Amino acid sequence: MQSILLSKIGQTMSSFTFATSKSIICEPEAASRLAEICAEQHLRSVMLITDSGIVGLGLHLNAVSSFDRSQIPLHVFSNVKFDPSESVIFEALAIAKAEKVDAIVGFGGGSSLDVAKVIALLAHPDCKQQLVDIYGVGNAKGSRLPLIQVPTTAGTGSEVTQVAIITTGNTTKNGAVTPLFLPDIAILDADLTLGLPPHVTAATGIDAMVHAIEAYTGKYKKNPMSDLMAKEALRLMAGSIRNAVNDGCNKKAREDMLLGAMLAGQAFANSPVAAVHALAYPLGGAFPHSSRAK
Numbered sequence: 001m002q003s004i005l006l007s008k009i010g011q012t013m014s015s016f017t018f019a020t021s022k023s024i025i026c027e028p029e030a031a032s033r034l035a036e037i038c039a040e041q042h043l044r045s046v047m048l049i050t051d052s053g054i055v056g057l058g059l060h061l062n063a064v065s066s067f068d069r070s071q072i073p074l075h076v077f078s079n080v081k082f083d084p085s086e087s088v089i090f091e092a093l094a095i096a097k098a099e100k101v102d103a104i105v106g107f108g109g110g111s112s113l114d115v116a117k118v119i120a121l122l123a124h125p126d127c128k129q130q131l132v133d134i135y136g137v138g139n140a141k142g143s144r145l146p147l148i149q150v151p152t153t154a155g156t157g158s159e160v161t162q163v164a165i166i167t168t169g170n171t172t173k174n175g176a177v178t179p180l181f182l183p184d185i186a187i188l189d190a191d192l193t194l195g196l197p198p199h200v201t202a203a204t205g206i207d208a209m210v211h212a213i214e215a216y217t218g219k220y221k222k223n224p225m226s227d228l229m230a231k232e233a234l235r236l237m238a239g240s241i242r243n244a245v246n247d248g249c250n251k252k253a254r255e256d257m258l259l260g261a262m263l264a265g266q267a268f269a270n271s272p273v274a275a276v277h278a279l280a281y282p283l284g285g286a287f288p289h290s291s292r293a294k
Contacts, residue, residue: 031107155204221272236256
């Protein structure tokens with residue numbers, strides 16, 4: 001996690017803290033060298049967390065095949081569901097501990113990335129906390145396993161946020177918020193988003209634009225860096241969302257959407273979303289919404 005702490009300068013700037021991932025790789029076909037990136041981090045055993053939709057489309061294959069050329073064992077967990085439940089966490093955690101993995105890769109939409117955050121924390125050999133202990137703001141303690149996040153939708157920005165949302169009942173959700181969830185590396189490979197269906201592109205894109213709007217217009221923890229990122233996110237996405245929806249293979253539009261969604265994630269991770277998302281959590285628990293690809 002990288003943080004920037006600025007103190008009050010005269011009467012023109014208020015104090016604020018801005019935290020984000022240690023490293024961001026924005027590169028076409030970057031997923032195809034995932035094993036190389038893991039080797040550069042001296043990782044020895046990796047668990048890739050994704051969902052059955054990704055596996056069905058084969059979006060993970062280039063990333064997985066890169067490990068065939070390496071000495072790093074890879075364990076793929078593909079049972080993540082939209083709005084993942086606690087049972088998914090427990091299942092993935094049991095496998096991570098049994099295989100003694102020393103790193104986690106989230107690969108997919110926001111649901112897979114959120115599960116990856118939680119597993120990276122709870123699977124650390126020194127972790128004494130249970131899932132229920134980390135719900136809320138700042139309740140997670142200690143260390144986590146190395147974490148790499150690879151989004152396949154331009155929407156949630158979860159690859160650079162401190163939040164994980166878990167479904168805790170038939171109609172309820174709970175969240176954990178901690179800087180420990182910020183990844184070591186976020187990989188933006190727009191090739192993974194090529195050909196996404198128009199309705200998914202539109203829904204996730206609007207989600208990302210709302211992140212930027214709420215981060216910019218909210219007052220709580222408002223800061224100039226979040227403002228800059230929110231404005232640039234909106235500029236990128238407003239200029240590309242129609243092209244991305246109408247032509248799913250438009251690479252420039254896909255690149256702009258993916259970068260814009262990440263910038264929006266960085267913005268609202270430090271200048272939080274407000275009423276819109278506060279309303280969305282209980283509504284989302286009562287009315288499942290798979291089209292958001294979360």
